[in-house]
Amino acid sequence: MTSTPYPGSPTAEPVGYHRASLTLTPVALERHAGELLDNGFRLALVAGHDDGDLLRAVYLFTDPDDQRVELHLPLRADYPHLPSLAGISFPTGRFEREMHDLYGVIPDSHPLPRRLVRHFHWPKGWYPMRHDAGDPPEFGDTEGPFPFRSVEGDGVYEIPVGPVHAGLIEPGHFASRWSARPSSTSRPGSGSSTRESRSSSRGAGRPMRSSCPTGSAATPPSATPSPSARRSRTPSG
Structure with missing residues (x-):
C-alpha cells in the first residue's frame, strides 16, 4: 500500500x-x-x-x-x-x-x-x-404519533395488526386501510358490511404506533363483502 x-x-x-x-x-x-x-x-x-x-x-x-x-x-x-x-x-x-x-x-x-x-x-x-x-x-x-397516511371515505376501514405478523419479517405493528365497492349484482345490504367493519373491528380507527405505516390483514369476521368487492381491495401504501 x-x-x-x-x-x-x-x-x-x-x-x-x-x-x-x-x-x-x-x-x-x-x-x-x-x-x-x-x-x-x-x-x-x-x-x-x-x-x-x-x-x-x-x-x-x-x-x-x-x-x-x-x-x-x-x-x-x-x-x-x-x-x-x-x-x-x-x-x-x-x-x-x-x-x-x-x-x-x-x-x-x-x-x-x-x-x-x-x-x-x-x-x-x-x-x-x-x-x-x-x-x-x-x-x-x-x-x-407516527405520521400514518390517512385515508377517509365511504367504504374505507382500518385494521390494526401486530405485534406478530405473518411472514419472514421481524415483529412490528401495522395499520392497514382497505377500500371496497359493492358489486352492482350484490344482494341488498351487502355493500354496507365493509363500512360496518370500522366499528365492529376491535381498535379500528386508532392507528398503532409504528415505524412501518402499512401492512396487510385478513378480513374481519363482521365484514363479508362480495367477491367483486374483495377483488377491488387495494392497500393504501
Missing part, C-alpha cells in the same frame, strides 16, 4: 495490508470523499465510535483491487456535527441516519433526517451507544 491512497490526497498512514487511514476535520470530508468516489472507490461502511472525550465517525471506502481507505473524523461530544454525504452517495444517507440514532452525530443538510433504527417511542435525545447513556428513560410518544 502506498502512502497516497488516491490522487491528490495528503499523506495517509498505512495501517494494514491494502489499508490506509486519514484523519480529517468535518470541513474536509466532502472533498476527500468526492475524490475517492471519482477514483473508483465506493463507500462500504460508515461507523460511529465513542472515544470517551470525543465521538468519531469513520467512513470506509474500498476499490475493486481491495484497496481500503478510512476517513476518521473526531467530533466534539457537545457539537457532533458533520456534513452529510447523502447528496453524493446514496448509501451514505442510511448510515448517517443510523449513526445519528445511536450516537447523536448530526449530518448537516441531510435530505431525509428522520429516524432509521429507533422508532418514535424511543426517548428523544437518548443515544444508547454513548458511554454515558445510562439506563433508558421511560418510553412514550416523545415525538408525537
